[in-house]
Amino acid sequence: MRMIHTIDDMRHLVGECRQQGKTIGFVPTMGYLHEGHMSLVRRAKAECDFVVMSIFVNPLQFGPAEDYEQYPRNLDRDANLAKNAGVDAIFVPSVNEMYPQKQLVFVEVEEITNNLCGVSRPGHFRGVATVVAKLLNIVQPDKAFFGQKDAQQVRVIQQMVQDLNMPVEIVPCPIVRESDGLAMSSRNVYLSSEERLQALSIQRALLHAEELFKTGERSATVIEQQIRSIIEAEPLAEVDYIKIVDLQNLTDVSTIEDDSLLAVAVRFGGTRLIDNTILYVKEGQPCFAQ
Ligand SMILES: Nc1ncnc2c1ncn2[C@@H]1O[C@H](COP(=O)(O)OP(=O)(O)OP(=O)(O)O)[C@@H](O)[C@H]1O
Ligand SMILES: CC(C)(CO)[C@@H](O)C(=O)[O-]
Numbered sequence: 186m187r188m189i190h191t192i193d194d195m196r197h198l199v200g201e202c203r204q205q206g207k208t209i210g211f212v213p214t215m216g217y218l219h220e221g222h223m224s225l226v227r228r229a230k231a232e233c234d235f236v237v238m239s240i241f242v243n244p245l246q247f248g249p250a251e252d253y254e255q256y257p258r259n260l261d262r263d264a265n266l267a268k269n270a271g272v273d274a275i276f277v278p279s280v281n282e283m284y285p286q287k288q289l290v291f292v293e294v295e296e297i298t299n300n301l302c303g304v305s306r307p308g309h310f311r312g313v314a315t316v317v318a319k320l321l322n323i324v325q326p327d328k329a330f331f332g333q334k335d336a337q338q339v340r341v342i343q344q345m346v347q348d349l350n351m352p353v354e355i356v357p358c359p360i361v362r363e364s365d366g367l368a369m370s371s372r373n374v375y376l377s378s379e380e381r382l383q384a385l386s387i388q389r390a391l392l393h394a395e396e397l398f399k400t401g402e403r404s405a406t407v408i409e410q411q412i413r414s415i416i417e418a419e420p421l422a423e424v425d426y427i428k429i430v431d432l433q434n435l436t437d438v439s440t441i442e443d444d445s446l447l448a449v450a451v452r453f454g455g456t457r458l459i460d461n462t463i464l465y466v467k468e469g470q471p472c473f474a475q
């Protein structure tokens with residue numbers, strides 16, 4: 186596996202792959218790898234000849250009071266995991282390599298960033314869209330793989346690629362969970378054992394919501410209230426949001442008449458966790474993640 190630190194070297198490697206007629210799959214991450222990331226790699230390997238993973242904690246997507254400095258980092262561990270998973274190259278640029286001077290150009294995705302994490306984390310999606318646009322320009326993949334855990338992020342990237350005519354297919358991949366149901370996240374390492382135990386209420390609440398939905402409940406308010414009461418029964422839980430939104434435009438819905446996203450963000454201690462499930466109304470193909 187190659188470890189690449191500069192944009193020039195990355196472009197050179199990608200050029201070689203192209204000359205050999207290989208398709209390129211790209212898995213962007215912020216590192217501290219877990220099974221969720223590995224599931225993206227497996228999908229990329231199944232669908233592409235050459236797999237590039239980026240590991241870059243992007244300062245542009247963190248707010249001033251957020252955890253940019255504390256974000257867990259361990260390049261040796263990540264490089265080993267990536268190599269064992271069959272990643273062909275990791276792209277590990279420095280902040281200076283990605284932002285050598287003051288960035289004056291940003292990608293702003295409107296409307297679908299006006300809800301959910303876009304409200305709690307002002308500027309977050311501008312930072313995400315901008316760095317993903319840069320990474321896509323550097324790696325020039327045929328396909329890029331994103332986790333459904335960050336459901337709003339997937340929608341934002343899909344919209345960016347569509348509106349800016351970027352020649353890449355965005356592949357959403359299902360949420361991977363710990364055996365007890367907690368969605369895998371690099372931030373789970375921040376949780377104390379008590380916080381972690383109480384965080385299981387998120388998955389319990391989502392499963393309860395799915396059951397309600399399956400038995401015919403279509404009131405978003407009823408489902409949201411029941412989820413809230415399950416999560417808030419945990420003394421350490423502080424709900425940021427619990428929302429059912431339209432799957433395409435991410436606006437609030439009151440009655441679930443179309444495919445919808447049930448998304449939650451909850452803090453346990455200082456750790457903000459997100460999770461979600463899709464409530465499909467339409468028969469047939471899921472339109473968001475397979
Ligand atoms: N549990 C998971 N299942 C599937 N995909 C995941 C999971 N966790 C992260 N991913 C995906 O991996 C990619 C990189 O995410 P990232 O490096 O931010 O990991 P993370 O664990 O989500 O970190 P954090 O939530 O703490 O920021 C994203 O596309 C993200 O959606
Ligand atoms: C897509 C991403 C790598 C951009 O920094 C990040 O938001 C993430 O890890 O989900």
Ligand code: BAL
Binds near residue numbers: 215246335
């Ligand atoms: N997984 C999304 C990256 C972030 O939380 O900043």
